Amino acid sequence: MAIEVGVILEGKVSGITKFGAFVDLPDNKTGMVHISEVAPTFITEISDYVKVGDAVKVKVLGVNNGKISLSMKQALPKEQQQAKKQQKQQKQPRQAHGGSKERQPYKPAPPVTSPGDYEWQSSRKASPSTFEDMMSRFKQTSEDKMSDLKRGESRGYSRRGNGNGRR
Numbered sequence: 001m002a003i004e005v006g007v008i009l010e011g012k013v014s015g016i017t018k019f020g021a022f023v024d025l026p027d028n029k030t031g032m033v034h035i036s037e038v039a040p041t042f043i044t045e046i047s048d049y050v051k052v053g054d055a056v057k058v059k060v061l062g063v064n065n066g067k068i069s070l071s072m073k074q075a076l077p078k079e080q081q082q083a084k085k086q087q088k089q090q091k092q093p094r095q096a097h098g099g100s101k102e103r104q105p106y107k108p109a110p111p112v113t114s115p116g117d118y119e120w121q122s123s124r125k126a127s128p129s130t131f132e133d134m135m136s137r138f139k140q141t142s143e144d145k146m147s148d149l150k151r152g153e154s155r156g157y158s159r160r161g162n163g164n165g166r167r
Contacts, residue, residue: 003029003068005060008075013054021050023058023070031068033058040073 003009003025011023011031020034033056038049050056050072058070 003027003031003060003063005062007060009058009060011056011058011070013050013052013056016046016050016052018046021046023056025058025068029068031058031060031070033070033072037061037071037073040076 011025013021014024015022020032023031035046057075058072059075061071062069
């Protein structure tokens with residue numbers, strides 16, 4: 001039988017690596033099943049699914065420069081792929097944040113009906129009400145920062161931070 005893309009073949013696992021399994025195929029050919037193509041679920045340890053010497057059904061995904069790319073999960077019927085995926089998810093339920101075993105349904109935040117319903121800057125004091133108040137506050141803050149800078153320069157610190165007082 002010719003090895004072509006899309007053909008499902010019977011093979012025997014001849015080697016296992018951390019990234020996949022090598023499968024002996026008919027006509028003395030060998031192909032590789034990547035770890036992502038072994039099972040319909042995410043797996044971390046390939047040896048949990050196949051052992052050397054196991055007979056497996058594989059689907060040929062590609063033939064490139066003599067290298068044969070195979071898939072075990074795509075060789076399964078669609079119904080069996082879905083059943084195995086659901087079975088695996090039931091065995092290992094995902095844990096939500098906080099350690100609970102059941103996933104909590106998504107609850108959206110209550111809608112904000114108008115921008116005034118939410119206090120955006122709760123940590124700040126009440127903001128000035130007029131433009132003049134805002135300008136005077138800005139001017140005061142600016143003067144405070146300038147006096148801090150002048151104090152630092154008079155102590156011998158330069159803006160470059162070399163500590164020798166020279167620029």
